[in-house]
Amino acid sequence: METMTNAITIEKSKTSKIHDVDFENLSFGSTYTDHMLVCDYVDGAWQTPKIIPYQPITLEPSAKIFHYGQSIFEGMKAYKDEAGKAWLFRPLENHKRLNKSAERLAIPELPESFFIEGLTTLLQLEKDWIPETPGSSLYIRPFILASGTGFHASPADAYKFIIACAPSGSYFSGKVRVLIEEKYSRSANGGVGYAKAGGNYAGQFYPTQLAIEKGYNQVIWTDDNNHEYIEEAGAMNIFARINDTLITGPTSDRILDGITRKSILEIAKDEGIDTEVRNITVNEVVQAAKDGTLKEMFGAGTAAVISPIAGFGYKGVDYDLPELSESYATRLKKRITDIQYNRAEDKFGWRYEV
């Protein structure tokens, strides 16, 4: 682990916006805290991060972020427990994945200490911004953008690593209806689908808009070859429960290695739930929906935690999933959020005190 040779500098905001915020009625990711962390990559090295008042970013029109989509991000949350202590959930996993994304997008890797010390220093300063309302949390967005300039299609020579925070309520309200995609796709074999690269998300907007126009909330992504396998749900990993087995697809270069996904798998095993990590075909899901063995489907990700699916559309037919009194979704969401909010024992060692 590289360590920082210089301490992070902090320039405090002169005034706080915190009293303008209605913490009881937070939307998702649209209100920002007083400070942000900024760390520049110039002259071949990441410079010492600094914390400054939350403020606009100024870039040259020729900055490569504007032209070539060279950007990556992470999504994290800070949780406050009843005693007022602040917690993160597996932050080292976010750092590792940020660097996996960085490699694929030809962005210089960020030292672990810059990420973790930067994050914890920022959160200590912004601790009052972590909501105490049930179901709310401080959403944290670390991201790297190519600030280096030039119209030549090649990696930039300068980058900005930024962490911004947004006190947030739920990502979705209630269950979602999804459309299994038959035409569009999210990622290619040998592509960047496994990375949290900006471009992976913009490509989903149009097909998702078409699905919304048809009355669905999200798209279930399938492989780009034959649309035969179920891969992701919107910007989440997807789980299906057939009979009492919980199934999710394997990670690959097309599928994001979700931290919620792998935590849910471990918790499910710990709960004695049979799990399978294997390709899920559209056919088996449709068949299981028809014969009643498809008990549940849900998306899993940091922003939405677990997002239960009410039903899905496929080839013009709608399939409803049953309302269960004892769903895996509810049980697993309670287990994971109890760990995140320090309401239960953390036998996996996932909590990280700020």
Next chain:
Amino acid sequence: METMTNAITIEKSKTSKIHDVDFENLSFGSTYTDHMLVCDYVDGAWQTPKIIPYQPITLEPSAKIFHYGQSIFEGMKAYKDEAGKAWLFRPLENHKRLNKSAERLAIPELPESFFIEGLTTLLQLEKDWIPETPGSSLYIRPFILASGTGFHASPADAYKFIIACAPSGSYFSGKVRVLIEEKYSRSANGGVGYAKAGGNYAGQFYPTQLAIEKGYNQVIWTDDNNHEYIEEAGAMNIFARINDTLITGPTSDRILDGITRKSILEIAKDEGIDTEVRNITVNEVVQAAKDGTLKEMFGAGTAAVISPIAGFGYKGVDYDLPELSESYATRLKKRITDIQYNRAEDKFGWRYEV
């Protein structure tokens, strides 16, 4: 065609940088002119464009361009003829493609008049910046970025359309050696490969770096399924000449509908060259290289015009292409640049006077 209700406003730069520029030794896309065009999409409509001094752009840290790669661009050139007149090449095609890209990236379409009037007004102001040195031109970069804010993964509600210009020399110097890709890929069926979306380019950087480390200049992209078909060359379309037939792949949702590509096809037909638009397999190219029937390969695109390929690597073997005294690449490049620089008759009606 929508027309603008208000005239474009022009705020002139107080000083010019033009005398600092060495027009005899221009690199590609790294020196920018005195002015830029900016047009904002807010409140559900594109506002009247304005021309302002070339200057940095200021955006919120939560602007969606930084997180979700929602951006598209075009590449164009302005050419100066011997009489000092300035010309564009098929600019309406760029506008059409910009809007095709916009649709796929869930960006509001830009009216034709905003594009064409904005572009010509800017170029009239920047006319002195169009190089007169042979092989040089004014590279023009129209682009749209998502300026609207929020960490919710959904389309932005505000955008900026910008045109910036850079007097430029050649994109590549001399012939390139390319590596036929066996692992990575550029685009998916049902994806955004046909759009000039920022994210399509960032995803190419890492595989291209790996190819450069092996001694090649560019990657030849193949399909993501079996890496069986040749699709694009770096950020260009690709042509192969087997015996005397000029072949290029069909456009699809994976392949960019290049303006140089389709112009070259028309010129080749006009020159009496046999052309085929069909899938090209890696196997046939390797086989043709072995038996000597592969006479030429070249990339075609606005930035590089025609970029001849000296040889390619595939599965650890290098194949050299012959040096021809009468290559299609040279002949077609002369035909198209003669039209672009107003040195020859424009029977196709492609030139557009600024």
